[in-house]
Amino acid sequence: MYNKLSLILICLAFHFGMAAQQQLENAGFENWEFVNLPKDEPTDWSSIKTSDNPITNNAAPMVWDQSTDAHSGNYSVKLLNISTFGVVATGTLTNGRVHADFNPDSGYVYTQPDSSQWNTVFTSRPDSLTGWYKYYSVSNDHGGIRAVLHVGEASLPERQTHDNWIAEANFSMPAETKDTWTRFTVPFTYFSDDTPEYILVVIKAGNGTDAVADSYTLVDDLQLIYNNSGSIPSEDRNNITFYQFNRIVHFQNCSPGMFDEAIFLLVDITGQMVFEKQGLAPAMTIAASIPSGIYIGSIVYRNGVVSKKMYLE
Numbered sequence: 001m002y003n004k005l006s007l008i009l010i011c012l013a014f015h016f017g018m019a020a021q022q023q024l025e026n027a028g029f030e031n032w033e034f035v036n037l038p039k040d041e042p043t044d045w046s047s048i049k050t051s052d053n054p055i056t057n058n059a060a061p062m063v064w065d066q067s068t069d070a071h072s073g074n075y076s077v078k079l080l081n082i083s084t085f086g087v088v089a090t091g092t093l094t095n096g097r098v099h100a101d102f103n104p105d106s107g108y109v110y111t112q113p114d115s116s117q118w119n120t121v122f123t124s125r126p127d128s129l130t131g132w133y134k135y136y137s138v139s140n141d142h143g144g145i146r147a148v149l150h151v152g153e154a155s156l157p158e159r160q161t162h163d164n165w166i167a168e169a170n171f172s173m174p175a176e177t178k179d180t181w182t183r184f185t186v187p188f189t190y191f192s193d194d195t196p197e198y199i200l201v202v203i204k205a206g207n208g209t210d211a212v213a214d215s216y217t218l219v220d221d222l223q224l225i226y227n228n229s230g231s232i233p234s235e236d237r238n239n240i241t242f243y244q245f246n247r248i249v250h251f252q253n254c255s256p257g258m259f260d261e262a263i264f265l266l267v268d269i270t271g272q273m274v275f276e277k278q279g280l281a282p283a284m285t286i287a288a289s290i291p292s293g294i295y296i297g298s299i300v301y302r303n304g305v306v307s308k309k310m311y312l313e
Contacts, residue, residue, distance in 0.1 A: 021124060021126075021224070021226045022122055022123070022124040022126075022224070023223065023224055023269075024095065024120070024199070024201065024222050024223075024224065025043075025044035025095065025120060026042055026043045026044040026045065027131075027221065027222040027223060028072065028073050028075075028220060028221050028222075029042045029045075029066075029070075029073075029075050029076055029077045029219070029220060030073045030074060030075055031043040031044075032066055032075070035049075035050055037049055037050075037062065038062065039062050039064070039065065039066070040066060041064070042064075042066075042077055042093070044095060044120070045077075045093050045094065045095055046093070046094055046095075046096070046097055046098060046118070047062075047063065047064050047092065047093055047094075047098065048060045048063060048089060048092055048098050048100045048107075049062055050097075050098070051097065051098035051099060051100035052097055052098070052099050052100075053099065053100045053101065056100040056101060056102060057100070059084075059085075059102075060084075060089060060100060061082040061084050061089050063079060063080050063081070063082055063089055063090070063091040063092065063205070064077060064078065064079050064080070064091060064093055065077075065078040065080070066078075067218055069134075069218060070220055071132040071181045071220035071221050071292075072220065072221055072291045072292070072293075073220075073221075075220075076218045076219060076220035077093060077203070077218070077219055077220070078091075078216060078217070078218050079091030079092065079093055079143070079203060079204070079205035079216060079217050079218075079219070080205055080214070080215075080216040081138075081141070081205050081206040081211045081212060081213050081214060081215045081216065082213065082214075083213035083214075087102075087104060088104075088206070088211050088212065088213050089104075090104070090204055090205060090206045090208065090209075090211040091143075091204065091205030091206065091211075091215075091216060091217070092109070092202065092203070092204050092205075093202070093203045094109035094156075094200070094201060094202045094203070095120045095199070095200065095201045096109050096110050096111045096112065096118055096119060096120070096200045096201075096202075097109065097110060097111075097112050097118035099155075104208075104209040105209050108155045108156060108157055108159060109155065109156050109200065109202045110153065110154065110155035110156070110200070111150070111153060111154050111155075111198045111200045112153075113152060113153060113197075113198070119198050120198055120199050120200070120201075121197065121198060122149065122196055122197070122198055122199035123195055123196060123197065124196075124224075124226070125149070125166075125167070125188075125190070125195075125196070126188060126224035126225060126226050127187060127188060127225050127226060128169065128185055128186060128187045128188060128224075128225045129145070129147050129169040129171070129185070129186050129188065129222065129223075129224060129225070130183065130184065130185040130186075130222070130223050130224075130225055131145065131183070131184060131219060131220065131221055131222040131223060132181045132182065132183050132184075132219070132220045132221050133145075133173065133178065133181070133182055133184060133217055133218060133219045133220075134178055134179060134180065134181060134182065134217065134218040135173045135174070135176075135177065135178045135182075135215075135216075135217045135218075136177050136178075136179070136215060136216050136217070137173075137174075137175050137176055137177050137212075137215055138212045138213065138214050138215045139212045140175040140176075140212075141175060141206050141207055141210075141211060141212035141215040142172055142173045142174060142175040142206075142207050143173040143203070143204050143205045143206055143207075143215065143217045144170070144171055144172045144173055144203075144204050144207075145170075145171045145173075145184075145186075145201070145202070145203050145204075145219070145222075146168070146169070146170045146171070146201070146202050147168070147169045147170075147188075147199060147200070147201045148162075148165055148167070148168050148199070148200045148201075149165070149166040149167040149168075149188070149196035149198075149199050150162070150164050150165045150166055150196060150197065150198055150199075150200065151164045151166065151194065151196060151197045151198070152164045152197070154198070154200050155200075156200060156202045157208070165191055165192070166190065166191065166192045166194055166195075166196040167188040167189060167190040167191060167192075167196070168188065168189055168191075169186045169187060169188045169189070170186060171184050171186040173217065181220070183292075183313070185225070201222075203217075203219055204217075205217045221292075221293075223293070223294070225294070240252070240253050240299060240306050241253060241306065242297065242299060242306070242308075244286070244297065244310045244312070246313070247285060247286040247287075247288070247312060247313070248283050248284070248285050248286075249264070249283065249284045249285075249286060249297065249310075250282065250283050251280055251281075251282060251283070251284070251299070261278075261279075262278070262279070262280050262299055262300065263276060263277065263278045263299070263300045264276075264277050264280055264284065264297070264298070264299055264300075265277075265297075265298050265300065266286070266290070266295045266296070266297055266298075266310070267295060267296045267298070268293065268294075268295055269293065269294055269295075274290055274295070275287075275290060280299070286312060290312065291312075292311075292312050292313055293311070293312060294309060294310070294311050295309070295310050295311075295312060296308070296309060296310070297309075297310040
């Protein structure tokens with residue numbers, strides 16, 4: 001009974017611990033919604049076609065697409081720079097709202113605090129932003145992903161001083177083609193100890209107002225990383241430990257008898273167990289069929305439980 005009870009406790013503790021660690025909405029771009037356009041937009045994200053300017057909405061091209069070329073799941077989002085009337089419209093997506101203008105220098109994205117449709121409430125302090133992308137660059141163009149934690153109103157690029165910014169993470173895609181799914185990780189730089197109210201994210205397929213036509217990017221599985229938070233149950237009297245590298249889990253300080261009776265398990269960020277194996281070996285390979293991401297790995301045995309966060313490439 002000790003093993004099953006401990007397993008349940010680990011799953012519950014991890015599930016509720018991760019619930020406190022806020023994530024971006026629809027960060028895997030699996031959900032799409034009809035917005036009175038020929039193409040659906042990803043739910044909880046908006047484009048230059050649903051900006052706050054009805055005049056430019058009608059004239060703006062559709063610079064996004066629902067792509068079945070996904071890092072995981074069924075879909076990713078594709079953003080494309082399109083030339084129209086001699087002006088390059090940068091492929092742009094935001095979890096806030098777009099302010100569009102016929103002069104690209106006057107455009108920006110922003111959080112609208114008085115409308116839940118155009119803001120993402122966020123009160124956590126993540127360490128970094130990570131995700132997966134492909135990029136197809138034209139003439140050394142480069143896209144990017146930028147996130148700001150803030151209080152009150154905020155915009156990207158900034159239209160005013162940003163004294164209300166709490167932190168910023170800014171990833172610039174290399175000015176080269178990446179035709180395989182590539183992981184990026186960028187830290188948040190904190191400017192204040194205050195608690196944020198919102199998170200504003202913008203994804204672009206080109207270098208702002210200098211974007212080059214026909215450059216495009218695919219983005220999937222955005223995730224906020226919390227290296228210093230999350231309560232994981234761990235009780236051990238025998239100094240048992242383990243570590244993972246390249247999907248091989250190495251166990252240390254395990255007695256021969258422990259290898260027979262102990263259980264190793266993985267729990268994902270939803271609290272679901274994705275892997276369970278009774279009986280250990282000095283090294284154990286995690287199958288490639290288990291998706292990349294953050295998990296809790298645990299050894300459950302008669303004298304205790306040892307758990308830690310693991311990231312599988």
